[in-house]
Amino acid sequence: MNVIYLNGQFMPKQKASISVLDRGFLFGDGVYEVIPVFCKKPVGLNLHLERLQRSLQAIHIQLPRFTQQSISIFKELILLNHLEDKNFSFYIQITRGVSTERLHEFTLDLTPTVMVCCKSLPQYSNEVLQKGFKAILMPDHRRQECYVKSINLLPNVLAYQKAKEVGAIEAILIKEGYAVEASSSNLFIVKDNTLITPPLSPKILAGVTRQIIIQLAKENHIPVIERNIKENELYDADEIWVTGSSKEICPITRIEGHSINAKKVGPLWYTINQLYQAYKQTEQPLW
Numbered sequence: 107m108n109v110i111y112l113n114g115q116f117m118p119k120q121k122a123s124i125s126v127l128d129r130g131f132l133f134g135d136g137v138y139e140v141i142p143v144f145c146k147k148p149v150g151l152n153l154h155l156e157r158l159q160r161s162l163q164a165i166h167i168q169l170p171r172f173t174q175q176s177i178s179i180f181k182e183l184i185l186l187n188h189l190e191d192k193n194f195s196f197y198i199q200i201t202r203g204v205s206t207e208r209l210h211e212f213t214l215d216l217t218p219t220v221m222v223c224c225k226s227l228p229q230y231s232n233e234v235l236q237k238g239f240k241a242i243l244m245p246d247h248r249r250q251e252c253y254v255k256s257i258n259l260l261p262n263v264l265a266y267q268k269a270k271e272v273g274a275i276e277a278i279l280i281k282e283g284y285a286v287e288a289s290s291s292n293l294f295i296v297k298d299n300t301l302i303t304p305p306l307s308p309k310i311l312a313g314v315t316r317q318i319i320i321q322l323a324k325e326n327h328i329p330v331i332e333r334n335i336k337e338n339e340l341y342d343a344d345e346i347w348v349t350g351s352s353k354e355i356c357p358i359t360r361i362e363g364h365s366i367n368a369k370k371v372g373p374l375w376y377t378i379n380q381l382y383q384a385y386k387q388t389e390q391p392l393w
């Protein structure tokens with residue numbers, strides 16, 4: 107996975123560099139996407155590319171042709187990195203580009219910096235998944251526009267680091283008494299056989315995995331409610347999951363010293379995870 111795409115060229119990672127005046131480097135002024143791929147089949151490709159365009163629009167970067175161009179970039183990266191029969195993810199980062207000096211204000215004529223590389227996906231064995239994971243709770247210190255997939259991730263990085271330091275998979279973020287999402291995942295709880303997840307709002311990222319899970323649940327007559335989740339409800343939940351393109355659907359069985367469902371992964375996780383694994387197979391290959 108050594109070959110990356112940078113501004114129109116394919117090159118080894120070690121040869122790729124950007125200017126110190128790139129606004130991504132100076133201000134975190136950019137956005138990103140992560141698209142999981144299983145043997146040439148990207149999961150939720152259009153949903154990811156649409157969200158990327160929404161993120162770009164939200165921060166006033168114009169790159170309308172990237173969606174079309176991205177497909178040939180993806181194909182070339184798979185070929186150059188020999189990933190035809192591998193599982194990995196595309197990481198796409200687009201920044202506002204290079205300024206002439208470090209000034210907060212920007213002009214609309216900058217050429218965006220576009221980078222695409224391939225990353226490995228985490229792999230959890232069945233044994234690990236069936237034991238479930240630990241999560242911690244952290245105050246949500248992020249800015250307001252969490253629906254933008256911004257590269258400005260300092261509060262997320264610090265929360266995630268705290269989780270890792272205590273052997274947890276995620277930090278669930280609490281805002282004004284409600285569990286909104288996690289540092290790099292969306293949040294679901296199960297109560298009385300109903301799936302509950304916070305509604306889309308500027309306070310959370312509209313996760314592609316979240317969207318697919320809701321669709322699969324509805325298609326399979328599993329009740330889903332999109333509503334806010336009080337922090338206290340977590341301790342009383344029958345199941346808790348954190349979801350994302352790389353980690354997929356991870357069951358949480360321990361939160362801040364409390365056991366969830368007597369530390370057992372619940373039945374709805376098995377059902378939805380099976381549906382999700384089957385859904386991945388139905389995606390179209392890039393060629």
Ligand SMILES: Cc1ncc(COP(=O)(O)O)c(C=O)c1O
Binds near residue numbers: 290310352
């Ligand atoms: C804050 C946050 N929420 C949710 C998600 C999950 O989104 P997706 O399912 O599209 O990967 C992510 C993924 O990076 C994230 O960073």
